[in-house]
């Protein structure tokens with residue numbers, strides 16, 4: 105490797121690292137993206153459901169859309185279905201590998217250097233940062249850690265890793281006959297403790313998966329159970345599993361996402377919606393803000409902690425509050441047993457409440473609906489109150 109000192113080294117070539125690098129390269133700085141896998145976006149560890157807003161941010165990924173989702177059929181622990189949605193497109197299903205690839209290709213076209221098949225082992229800090237790769241060192245003025253929930257860069261920069269995680273499992277299943285513009289969601293402590301399972305139509309296949317937290321058995325055991333028990337089992341009986349992947353999702357944002365000469369972004373910073381596990385939208389928002397801080401700081405040649413603190417202020421003001429509220433909603437939900445969940449389903453099936461869900465529901469900003477429902481249906485307050493009394497320390 106040459107003696108070049110890059111302006112920035114982005115660790116991790118996922119969508120968020122790629123998008124951050126793209127913005128920095130577009131501003132005219134020398135940026136390297138270091139990715140441990142050979143092909144960007146692979147292996148896929150994602151259900152690939154995003155809001156249309158993601159394409160307002162990354163318009164050049166529009167070709168990766170496989171389907172438009174207008175609603176969801178949600179199943180209570182007892183199997184009671186509830187249909188939400190209408191004519192509005194609420195979410196898009198993407199080819200996630202193609203999405204990640206498009207971002208990296210754009211970053212490369214804008215001048216970024218993509219170093220693939222190279223796992224970062226450590227970062228030695230100093231006036232210039234040294235990134236330890238197998239058998240070589242890469243030097244950069246600024247480090248951006250975008251290497252996921254178990255980020256090496258977060259640890260090396262002294263910012264740590266998100267403490268709590270969801271364990272996820274997803275598979276492409278062929279041979280299922282489900283509506284092409286609706287997702288199916290399944291709740292129940294036996295089925296997916298502290299989270300939920302899903303079926304998402306994705307062209308020729310259906311993405312079937314689930315996340316669990318603090319579960320008694322490994323996540324793949326719950327995945328198998330999905331095919332044997334509960335309301336999903338009947339729908340899955342004709343299915344052929346083509347490919348399976350497990351993955352993790354961080355819960356809760358890091359307290360601090362910057363330090364002298366470094367920032368962390370995306371899953372590495374815990375910038376994920378705790379209600380759905382969706383990290384692409386909040387990650388892209390934060391990537392834009394991270395790149396803006398980076399280019400200003402590089403331009404002024406001031407990579408001090410004080411200069412990079414602007415990033416934390418920016419993302420906290422923009423989306424941090426919503427991520428906190430989503431975390432609070434996740435805590436309320438994960439403190440409920442199946443009987444209480446059935447009770448909530450009962451309240452949601454009131455036509456007036458359902459109408460509010462359909463009008464206001466927004467997968468990126470779930471708190472807007474949450475607070476409205478609390479005001480409309482005093483029954484929901486019971487669960488928020490229980491959280492306030494017992495739940496705050498009990499994630």
Ligand SMILES: Cc1cc2nc3c(=O)[nH]c(=O)nc-3n(C[C@H](O)[C@H](O)[C@H](O)COP(=O)(O)OP(=O)(O)OC[C@H]3O[C@@H](n4cnc5c(N)ncnc54)[C@H](O)[C@@H]3O)c2cc1C
Pocket residue numbers: 115116117118119120121122138139140141145149150151152153154222223224225250251252253255256272273274313314350351352353369370371372376381382383384385387
């Ligand atoms: C089962 C499951 C389903 C999901 N479904 C959705 C969904 O439907 N919608 C949604 O919005 N989000 C979903 N997510 C979350 C979403 O996948 C993440 O939030 C998103 O990928 C975050 O992007 P990122 O770039 O921050 O991290 P990642 O996508 O994890 O990318 C990090 C990259 O860093 C690389 N890397 C890690 N360590 C190193 C190292 N030491 N050296 C070099 N490279 C390294 C990795 O190989 C990876 O390519 C899901 C997650 C899981 C697990």
